[in-house]
Amino acid sequence: MFRWFNSDKGSAVERFVQRDALKPIELLPWILAIAAYYVFPSYLPLGSQILLTILFAISLDLALGYAGIITLGHAAFFGAGAYAAGLYALHVTGEPLSGLVVAGLAGGILGFLSGLVILRTSGLTLIMLTLAVLLLVQEFANRARPITGGADGLSGISMKPIFGQFRFDLFGHTAYWYCLIVLFFVWLFALLLVRSPFGRALTGVRENVTRMHAIGAPVRRRLVTVYTISAVLAGIAGGLLAQTSQFVGLATLGFERSGEIVIMLVLGGIGRIYGAFVGVVIFMIAQDTFAKADPAFWSFWVGLMLVLIVLFARGGALGVVDQALRWVRKVRR
Amino acid sequence: MSALETQMLCKNFGALAVADKIDFRLEPGARHALIGPNGAGKTTFINLITGRLAPSSGRILLAGQDVTALPQEARVKRGLGRTFQINTLFRGLSVLENVFLAVCEREGLGNVMLRRANARRDLLDESYGLLESLHIADDALALVKELPYGKQRLVELAIALGLKPSVLLLDEPAAGLPSSETAIIFDTVQRLPGDIAILIIEHDMELVFRLANRITVLVQGAVLMEGTPAEIAHDKRVREVYLGERDHG
Numbered sequence: 001m002f003r004w005f006n007s008d009k010g011s012a013v014e015r016f017v018q019r020d021a022l023k024p025i026e027l028l029p030w031i032l033a034i035a036a037y038y039v040f041p042s043y044l045p046l047g048s049q050i051l052l053t054i055l056f057a058i059s060l061d062l063a064l065g066y067a068g069i070i071t072l073g074h075a076a077f078f079g080a081g082a083y084a085a086g087l088y089a090l091h092v093t094g095e096p097l098s099g100l101v102v103a104g105l106a107g108g109i110l111g112f113l114s115g116l117v118i119l120r121t122s123g124l125t126l127i128m129l130t131l132a133v134l135l136l137v138q139e140f141a142n143r144a145r146p147i148t149g150g151a152d153g154l155s156g157i158s159m160k161p162i163f164g165q166f167r168f169d170l171f172g173h174t175a176y177w178y179c180l181i182v183l184f185f186v187w188l189f190a191l192l193l194v195r196s197p198f199g200r201a202l203t204g205v206r207e208n209v210t211r212m213h214a215i216g217a218p219v220r221r222r223l224v225t226v227y228t229i230s231a232v233l234a235g236i237a238g239g240l241l242a243q244t245s246q247f248v249g250l251a252t253l254g255f256e257r258s259g260e261i262v263i264m265l266v267l268g269g270i271g272r273i274y275g276a277f278v279g280v281v282i283f284m285i286a287q288d289t290f291a292k293a294d295p296a297f298w299s300f301w302v303g304l305m306l307v308l309i310v311l312f313a314r315g316g317a318l319g320v321v322d323q324a325l326r327w328v329r330k331v332r333r
Numbered sequence: 334m335s336a337l338e339t340q341m342l343c344k345n346f347g348a349l350a351v352a353d354k355i356d357f358r359l360e361p362g363a364r365h366a367l368i369g370p371n372g373a374g375k376t377t378f379i380n381l382i383t384g385r386l387a388p389s390s391g392r393i394l395l396a397g398q399d400v401t402a403l404p405q406e407a408r409v410k411r412g413l414g415r416t417f418q419i420n421t422l423f424r425g426l427s428v429l430e431n432v433f434l435a436v437c438e439r440e441g442l443g444n445v446m447l448r449r450a451n452a453r454r455d456l457l458d459e460s461y462g463l464l465e466s467l468h469i470a471d472d473a474l475a476l477v478k479e480l481p482y483g484k485q486r487l488v489e490l491a492i493a494l495g496l497k498p499s500v501l502l503l504d505e506p507a508a509g510l511p512s513s514e515t516a517i518i519f520d521t522v523q524r525l526p527g528d529i530a531i532l533i534i535e536h537d538m539e540l541v542f543r544l545a546n547r548i549t550v551l552v553q554g555a556v557l558m559e560g561t562p563a564e565i566a567h568d569k570r571v572r573e574v575y576l577g578e579r580d581h582g
Binding site for chain 1: 383385404405406409410414415417421422423424425426427429430433434435437438439442443444445446447448449450451453454457458461470473474492495496
């Protein structure tokens, strides 16, 4: 086989390194997000929802897409963060940034403790255990009425201005920028993480646990670490929801939220960070479109879309794009 | 001091003894073959040494130090490398990355989070060099799952070599390969640095006799005998239980 382009050391290693370089298209989500602010000023609250859901999806991608931890209980950390941020604002201070730190800590502590226990298992057992953790936390929130407000949730949250300067306004301008900037930093962190030796090793765990052991990696410690990091980010996403909507209810810990975020990530494509952006947007648009076209059965159409993606486009929407690009390149050659 | 030693190593699954009081020594720089009929417990023995299985009793020593209670990763850190009889690769990753992961773990980088892996150009170059020495550098950027089976066997070997082991356990490195391709594997094994102690499981007697300077015969979990290739070839019991099979086959 004649393969001149990677026949010498320089170019093969060079091409390998180049894959991690930031490409111009990676700025597209940010340009679109900023453009959306000006084009759809009346949709800003929905926009904030989308942004924090993308953040939540990125957190899931680290655990599910990179490390291969299949979980249906990720809302536990989202909800823990939401309640923590809500309680902090109610009882301590309405200062938002320290509130986010508290939200991240709450998610992280829950993630670390539950991860220590459940990450000894894998496969179906693990999925069931992630679900069990979610149900436990949910039931706790439901029963601990004096603290969480039970089924009524936490209301009456009022936030102070960010840096004492930027007041949360009725139209969601501040909230939108706040979510966008937090998402931006989380995105930077996630990119750095998945391209670090630690992140690379996670894909190794996903691809083959047995081999990972055989090359001397402390697999379980790595899994607990990434699960904790993922839970911190999920907690931050939950905290954003609590602060921008100024209400926390049991739905933040709902199974629907856990399931939907997995669906969104799969739609976009797992293990690539940007699947979170694409999947969340596709899901929300599809939900909106189907709901208008067929109010009675819209969730059927979302389900059908998912079935088709899983059957015919394993890599999600971005996987399809990849395949198309590869095909175009092949034809050109 | 032996590079690897087992003392009275036992493993029972219920009443079945798959490893039965195995006393075994692998000397530094040895080319030692482990042979025996199917089900003799050869792979089990490897799994006990590497820590994938916990022994029922007995001791395992690496360079004189007791590692019986240590987890797999700690043994790898002490220089124990292995390959698998059935390909155990990162199938969805590129060939270069498969080796690079092993090299990074060897260098203890696996916990580094906020620096780019690719910044370690020296380790990438080293990984690539390893692929070159196994003649699979042309496929460095191909995904492992896209490679033909024979090349995957070489990746299996490359990952283990990326660890720079002092003791290398090769579990049927040529398993499933046509004879035309086994030569590549064995040439590679023969060219490995002389200071690596190698224990190899292999069924092809011709290859075993060409490669090994010491042979252990395992039957039903127990060591039947150990000796030089000549001694093994002329032993009556070995011929009966093992080599004899080939005459009928």
